[in-house]
Amino acid sequence: MSKILIRGAKVLGGEPQDVLIDGETIAAVGAGLEAEGAEVVEADGKVLLPGLVDLHTHLREPGREDSETVLTGTRAAASGGYTAVFAMANTFPVADTAGVVEQVYRLGRDHGYCDVQPIGAVTVGLEGKKLAELGAMHESAAGVTVFSDDGKCVDDAVIMRRALEYVKAFGGVVAQHAQEPRLTEGAQMNEGVVSAELGLGGWPAVAEESIIARDVLLAEHVGSRVHICHLSTAGSVEIVRWAKSRGIDVTAEVTPHHLLLTDEMVRTYNPVYKVNPPLRTERDVHALREALADGTIDIVATDHAPHPHEDKDCEWAAAAMGMVGLETALSVVQATMVETGLLDWAAVADRMSVTPARIGGAQGHGRPVSVGEPANLTLVDTAYRGQVDPAAFASRSRNTPYEGRELPGRVTHTWLRGKATLVDGKLT
Numbered sequence: 001m002s003k004i005l006i007r008g009a010k011v012l013g014g015e016p017q018d019v020l021i022d023g024e025t026i027a028a029v030g031a032g033l034e035a036e037g038a039e040v041v042e043a044d045g046k047v048l049l050p051g052l053v054d055l056h057t058h059l060r061e062p063g064r065e066d067s068e069t070v071l072t073g074t075r076a077a078a079s080g081g082y083t084a085v086f087a088m089a090n091t092f093p094v095a096d097t098a099g100v101v102e103q104v105y106r107l108g109r110d111h112g113y114c115d116v117q118p119i120g121a122v123t124v125g126l127e128g129k130k131l132a133e134l135g136a137m138h139e140s141a142a143g144v145t146v147f148s149d150d151g152k153c154v155d156d157a158v159i160m161r162r163a164l165e166y167v168k169a170f171g172g173v174v175a176q177h178a179q180e181p182r183l184t185e186g187a188q189m190n191e192g193v194v195s196a197e198l199g200l201g202g203w204p205a206v207a208e209e210s211i212i213a214r215d216v217l218l219a220e221h222v223g224s225r226v227h228i229c230h231l232s233t234a235g236s237v238e239i240v241r242w243a244k245s246r247g248i249d250v251t252a253e254v255t256p257h258h259l260l261l262t263d264e265m266v267r268t269y270n271p272v273y274k275v276n277p278p279l280r281t282e283r284d285v286h287a288l289r290e291a292l293a294d295g296t297i298d299i300v301a302t303d304h305a306p307h308p309h310e311d312k313d314c315e316w317a318a319a320a321m322g323m324v325g326l327e328t329a330l331s332v333v334q335a336t337m338v339e340t341g342l343l344d345w346a347a348v349a350d351r352m353s354v355t356p357a358r359i360g361g362a363q364g365h366g367r368p369v370s371v372g373e374p375a376n377l378t379l380v381d382t383a384y385r386g387q388v389d390p391a392a393f394a395s396r397s398r399n400t401p402y403e404g405r406e407l408p409g410r411v412t413h414t415w416l417r418g419k420a421t422l423v424d425g426k427l428t
Contacts, residue, residue, distance in 0.1 A: 002021075002023065002039070002418070003020065003021065003022050003023075003027075003035050003037060003038035003039065004020070004021040004038060004039045004040075004041060004375075004415070004418070004420070005018060005019075005020050005021075005033060005034075005035050005038040005039070005040045005041065006018065006019040006020075006021070006041045006043050006048065006377075006379065006413075007033075007040055007041065007042055007043060008042065008043045008044055008045060009043035009045075009046055009047070009048035009379060010043075010045055010046065010047045010048065010345075011029070011048050011369050012047070012048070012049065012345050012346040012349055012369065013047050013344055013345025013346060014346075016031075016043070016045055017029055017030060017031060018030060018031060018032065018033035019033075019048060019369065019377075020033050020035050020038065021375040021377075021415065021418045022035075022418075023375075023418055024374060024375055024417040024418040024419075025372060025373065025374060025375055025418065026369065026370060026371055026372065026373050026374075026375050027371065028371060029369065029370060029371060041379070041413060043379060046379050046380055046381050046382065046412065047345050047379070047380045047382050048369060048377060048378075048379050048380075049081070049345065049348070049349045049352075049353060049369075049377070049378050049379075049380065050349055050353040050354065050365070050366055050367055050368070050369060050376060050377060050378075051081065051082065051083025051084065051114075051353060051365060051376035051377055051378050051414065051415070051416065052080065052081045052082040052083065052084075052329075052330065052352045052353050052378060053082065053083070053084045053085070053086075053352070053353050053356040053357045053360070053362055053365050053366055054077065054082055054084070054085040054086065054301055054302050054304070054326065054329075054356065055086045055146070055175075055227075055253060055299060055301045055356040055359060055360050056086065056088065056150070056175075056229060056230070056253060056255075056301035056302060056303050056304075057073065057077070057085040057086060057087055057088065057302060057303075057304045057326065058073075058087070058088045058090065058303070058304055058305045058306065058322070059073040059074075059085070059087045059088075059091075059104070059116070060073070060091065060306060061073075061091065061104070061107065062091050062092060062093065062100070062103065062104075063091050063092025063093065064091070064092060066308045066396075067306045067307055067308055067311075067396060067397055068306040068395060068396050068397060069396065070087075070104065070107040070108055070111060070112055070116060071107075071111045071112070071113075072394065072395055072396040073085070073087075073304070073306070073326070073395065073396075074108065074111075074112040074113040074114045074116060075113050075394040075395075075427055076304070076324070076326040076327050076393060076394040076395035077113065077114045077326045078113040078114055078394075078414045078416070078421040078422050078427060079326070079327050079393075079394045079411065079414075079422060079425075079427060080326040080327045080328070080329055080330060080411060081330050081378035081380065081411040081414055081422075082114050082326060082378075082414070083114045083115065083365060083376040083377075083378070083414065083415075083416050083421075084114055084115040084116075084117065084357065084362045084365045084376075085114055085115075085116055085117070085304075085326075086117045086118075086119050086146060086360050086362075087104055087108070087116055087117070087118050087119060088119050088148060088150045088151070089101075089118070089119050089120055089121040089126070089147075089148060089149070089150070090121075090126060090149075090150060090151040090152075091104070094121050094124075094125050094126050095118055095119070095120055095121055095137075096120065096121035096123070096124050096125060096126070096132035096133065096137075097132070097133050097136070097137070098133060098136040098137050098139070098140035098142075100118075101118040101120055101137050101140055101142040101144050102140050102141050102142050104116060104118040104142070105117070105118050105140075105141060105142035106141075113416070113421045113427065114414075114416055114421065115362065115365070115416070117142070117143075117144075117146075117360060117362060118137075118142045118144055119144065119146045119147065119148050119150075119175065120132060120133075120134065120137040120138075120144040120146070120147045120148075121147065121148070121149055122134075122147045122148060122149045122154050122159075122160075122163050122174060123149055123154065123159060123163075126149045126151065126152050128149065128152065128153075128154055128155060128156055128159060129156075129159070130159075131159065131162060131163060131166065132147075134147060134163070134166050134167060134172070135166070135170075138167075138170050138172060144172075145167075145170070145171065145172045145173065145360065145361045146172065146173055146175055146227070146359075146360050146361075147163065147167060147172060147173070147174050147175065148174065148175035148176070148177065148229065149177060150175065150177045150229055151177060151276075152177060152179075152181075153176065153177050153178060153179040153180065153181060153211060154174070154176060154177075155179075155180060155181055155211070157214060157218065160174070160176070160214075160215060160218055161218050161221070161222060164218055164219055164222040164224035164225075164226065165222050165224065167224065167225070168222060168223065168224040168225075171225075171361075172225070173225040173226065173227050173251075173359065173360075174224075174225070174226055174227065175226075175227040175228075175229050176211065176212075176215050176226060176227070176228055176229060177229050177230075178207075178208045178209075178211035178212045178215070178228055178229070178231075178236070178277075179207055179208060179211065179276070179277065180206075180207045180208075180210050180211050183204055183206065183207035183210070184203050184204075184207045186201040187201045187202060187203035187204075187207075187278075188200040188201045188202075188203070188274075188278075188316065188317060189201075189202070189203060189263055189266045189274070189278045189279070190202065190203055190205075190263040190266075190278040190279060190280050190281065191203055191204040191205070192263060192281060194263045194264060194266060194267065195263070195266075198266065198267065198269075200266070200316070203277070203278045205233040205234075205235050205236075205280070205284075206235070208231075208232060208233055208235075208236055208277055209233060209235040209236050209239055212228055212231070212236050212239050212240065213239050215228075215250075216239065216240070216243035216248050216250050219243075219248055219249060219250060220243070220246065220248045223249075224249065225249045225250075225251075226249070226250050226251075227250070227251045227252070227253070227359060228240065228250065228251070228252040228253065229253060229301070229303070230253060230254070230255050230258065230277055230301070230303050231252045231253065231254055231258075231288070231297060232254075232255075232258045232277040232278075232280050232284065232288070233280055233284050233287075234283055234284050234287035234288075236252075237287050237288065237290075237291040237296055237297065240252050240291075240296055240297070241291070241296045244296065251298040251299070251355075251359050252296070252297045252298055252299075253297065253298065253299045253300065253301040253356075254288050254291070254292055254297045254299075254300060254301075255300070255301060255302060255303045255325065256300060256302065256325055256328065256329045256332035256333060256336075257275065257279070257303075257323055257325065257332070257401060258277075258279070258280065258284075258285065258288055259285065259288055259289055259292070259300075259332060259333070259336040259337070260285070260332050260335065260336050261273065261279050261285075261401060262279055262280065262281055262282050262284075262285055263278065263279045263280060263281060264282075265279055265401070266278075266279065266316075269316050271312050271313075271314065271315075271316050271319030271320075272312060272323070272399055272400070272401050272403075273401055274312075274316060274319050274320075274321050274322075275303075275305075275321050275322055275323050276321040276322065289336060289337060289340070289342055290342070292337065292342070292343070292351060293337065293342040293343055293347075298351070298355050298359070299351050299352065299355050299356045299359065300329065300333055300351050300352050301356065302325035302326050302329045303322070303323075303325060304323075304324055304325045304326045304395075305321070305322025305323055305324065305325075305399075306322070306324050306395055306396060306397030306399065307320045307322055307397055307399050308397065309397075309398065311399075312399045322399065323399055323400060323401055324390075324393070324395050324397050324398070324399055324400050325400075326395065327393055327394065327395065328388060328400065328402050328407065329352070330348075330352070330380065330409060330411060331407035331408055331409045331410070332402075332407065333348060333351075333352065334348075334382065334407075334408045334409040335407055335408055335409075338382075339408060345382075353365065353366040354366040354367075364376060364417070374417055374418075375415050375417060375418040376415065376416060376417060377413075377414070377415045378411055378413065378414045378415075379411070379412050379413040379414075380409055380410070380411055380412070381409065381410045381411075381412050382408065382409050384408065384409055384410040385406055385407075385408055386406065386407070386410065387404055387405065387406050387407075388400060388402040388403055388404065388405055388406075388407055389403070390403050394427060410425060411425070412424055412425050
């Protein structure tokens, strides 16, 4: 069994300590630790966090391996400090059966640089007409507990109610892509001043907010869990805050890009800024940051959405929606939440590891950095500053909105059950 001594790390941003990994677990935490024969990692005041967990990743396999694969996507995840990701169901074929989710699960188990937990589709073919094999996917080897038609909204209220009722029986959760389809027909960007000036079809905030309002009421009626994907508007924050005040079992996520970027970016007509839901206003950005800080929004999730070059290097209207995010997420959170004083590093660990692991039921992840716990860890050089270079990404795709932008922080090491997947910024 190998031993690794991480010397002088700021655990959750606190005072420097040593952390000893023995095999797959943390064997000791304290000052002045020694371990004969251990590999020593000099942390020099870097921040040590529990391995990050992403509740919203698109790995594209099976079917769109030109965009991403389980291997390349998990390499990107490890580069970004993640030890577990939840893979969305909008693959080809759709992950709406036990067979497909087991395929994704086994690919992650056999080839992944982090743990991969498949998310099952809510409806057959993501068509919103008939419930998928929810029970069979849960009982499969993949043990699916999170279900989502992400990319599409479960807009039929009856179907959504039935899904909430079904997953309640085994403690599952429905993750909703909140987008009323009739209100977003032909939409290209956030509806507002910028869309009017550019002449692009507007995507109103109410298209998101109306579905969230409906679904939290359905969750209350059924007594089930609902999770809101990529919440993006100030109005959505208020609805979730109201629902939580009533004791409704709702959780919500925000993406890094919605914490930083606004619809003003669309003035460039660069399709790298085209995303679903769209980039919103400065007011929305600040509301999202405050909601993440006060716990109204529970977690940060990347919505890592890789696309091949040709799907983004085209005119705006024809471009695919989505951005890659696994390798830049922690840096964006440091810039928007830590360096603004809204969150400390312990709170970052909660929003990016502890709580997403709890929502998704990721066993062994999001655990305290303490003796006896699984050694799923990430070490971050918070003093680093550098420009984002997509050519250096481990992801197969390069559709990042941060190319050339200076961001703080760099993950230097990631350990999955004591095994290094990233060392000195390089994948093992």
